[in-house]
Amino acid sequence: MQTPSHAEEAVLGGLIVNNEAFHDVAPLLSADHFTSPFRRRLWVAIRDRVLAGEEADVITLAEALPDDTSDIFDLAANAYTGRTTPIYAAIIRDNWRRREAAGIAQRLLAGARDAELGAVDAAIADLMALSASMVEHEFTGKQALSMAFTQAEEANRNGGLLPGITTGLRELDSILGGWHDSDLTIIGGRPAMGKTAFLLGLVEAAADTGVPVGLISAEQPTLQIGVRRMALASGVGAAAIRAGNFHEEDWAKLADGMARAKERPMWIYDRSAVTLDELVGVARKWKHQYGIRVLFVDYAQRITVPGADRITEVAAVARGLKNLARDLQIPVVSLAQVVKGVDTRPDKRPTAGDLANSDELTREADQILMLYRDEVYHRDSPDRGIAEILIEKNRHGPTGYKRVAFKGETMRFADPASGMEDYR
Template sequence: MKNNDSSAQILNIERGLIAAILFDEEIFSEVNDSLAIEDFLYPSHQKIYDVCCELKAQNTPINADFVRARLQEKKAIPDEDFAQILATSPIANIEAYIKEIKNASIKRNLAKLAMNIATLTNDTSLQSEDILDNIEKEVYALSSKGAQVDFKHSKQVVLEMLESIKELKERGNNILVGLDTGFMRLNRYTTGFNAGELIVIGARPSMGKTALFLNMIQHTINRNEGVAVFSLEMPATHLMQRMLSSLTSIPLHDLRVGRLDDVSLEKLTIAMDKMAKRPLYIDESSSLTIAQLRSKLRKLKTKEPNLKMAVIDYLQLMRGSGLRRGDGARQEEISEISRGLKTLARDLEIPIIALSQLNRVVETREDKRPMLSDLRESGAIEQDADVILFLYRDDVYARRADREKIAKAKREGKDDEVKKLEEAFLAREREHTIEPAEIIIAKNRNGETGTVDIQFNKPFIRFEDKEKPQELNYAPTDTRIESDNSDVIETIQI
């Protein structure tokens, strides 16, 4: 009896809400922000709401006449069902009715999930970790807006694309679609970091992968859009030191040893205050499985809906699920991780950036610029990634060659030569604080490949665009730290 009463109550609530939409189409936007078609219990109500969504997408008025005409055209529901909606008095408390319909929808789905859990736990072929991951994914889907995923008819896809094109046209920016990478020419190649993409940044050690991604995420958090960083290699405090050095133009070494004058300390205090308010979330676990990362990101996304990007530093330090032995085990594990990251990026509708080590074979070539075949431990990374970027700095190898010459002269006991080489090396280091660097776009699923020339500012561990004339129709993101007291701190441009 209680079930019947509940169903009758939902029937009246759904009728009242749809009647309100037909009476005042301005209400539809508020309803559409919270409810999907599947949230309605009764099929006739689902079909009416579907027609309302269709009319909205076509910029057609949503009222009784247009909805009735479209329903009759589709022969979707009996006329008497629509008449019952029109006979229902429109309600005023829209928010309460939306909440009741959503609550009932979630409860129905939870009941289905409970039945599914019972089925999964009786399946002896599944591991407990796989079952937990499946359940967590379903629960996250229920708690997320628009989580139901089904086949999309081509008409729906075309309408969604049309809305996207209209939005971009209104924005008036023919370059940036996703999140700003921080580099003008890289934005031109990639249109930014886009939702659902897996972006891999690969480089040999000491090239500056960590510094590069920190420069990139600064543009996102400065717009108060959230970024999650999984730092498996470096403590969170070290990452923050690098970001503050880049923001304030205080040399990183001075920050680490506390060598700061009053002006630098004032700069640092202001920058720290700004950074404390930025939506940056750092997980410094030194060991992480793909299942654990999925769980943490889903929870954070539920808690912080404004999360726009996630970064993993770095991919090879992660672990897959279960135990693997024998030849090819590590390759299989990396394949599982890369595929898991790509799937997660699509589920959460955010770009995920994964840093990656490269094979030592790079060092044996005369031209040490990385290639796709240099990605370490698995070709699956190349397959799963939407964008693959390689960071290259020729000065890293030049510096290494100079050190090898000094070491060789020392072994041979050539003291005078050692002195000359060391003096030349130190002079070059003092003078050469800005080094050329390259971002090699080795794969770009939705665009061209190529090379972007940038520069590396060594004292501040900062990658920068090379000075170029302002390009048309491009407004770079303002990533400055400013102070109300202009005498204390200058404008700092990344």
């Protein structure tokens, strides 16, 4: 195998011989991938001239780098043919990746020896970032069509089964197709609409199919989440569980529900005012250690970015959640607050424009869902026990709304025709 310096010299010499080869290797390399200051300088000089539409030959490069003239002439004199340049570029990239991995390992060992908090999390984040940097980002239109056709073939072989991770609500799955990798979904609603209950139902539904899920809870402490989970799993009211005020026959329901729910693969991070960097680090760790396939967040406006004003903070969180979904190749589903002004309107159903603090949430989201329960505003509403899921944005299909059942005692959402007993 060639040494890193030989491959680097081959690439740089090949680019001087054939400037057109730069466009083949540019997606693979940057100046940081080269091991000597001279080679990094030369790469930058070649890049700048080629991108400016100018010739990058020994004369123009020597003029740009007068202190490196002799090295440039020596390298060009022994240049390989430009046709093999992409092969050597891949070698440089692989060698760089090995050096980076070794550096991460050394930092982890040093941190462990010094008992540094967060050394393991930092190493995991660095390794996942290193892996992400190796992913192909450039495709032809033909490749895009081929990828779409392959997905369609797989869906057909599955008999038309749900392509994404189930929401637990058949009517909602029929529109969204479940949760999809790399998507950011925002779920908004005013207080008392049942946003957290709705989110936990989504968490349970995904985990019940064996999908490993992560939940970042900046709103509800773990004990409250546990009570809600127990109510969802058993059908025994949350208030009764908290007070210990239930009937003898409820013990069997609790035991049966606990037996089912405790086996579901789920990880919870319970901290108020969690920072965006902290959230990203936890999600990457869960992806690495447990293979989570979907991340739920309660809720976007509780995530902080130190030093940022409120609007800038929420915008950064929106971009951060979307980038996380793409980097980890998982769906990210987050609750969000809705502005108070909704309550002053005759029609109090919220829209995407009512999300609090940031238009960035609307722009970054692939799906936006809003929750509305008429009985919250009108005690005599004919829609008691009914919730509306308003689909305000859906990049993969139609918008509209779905009516689902809501049982306040156990804080459970369900398809109306399913019977509440079936949604556990």
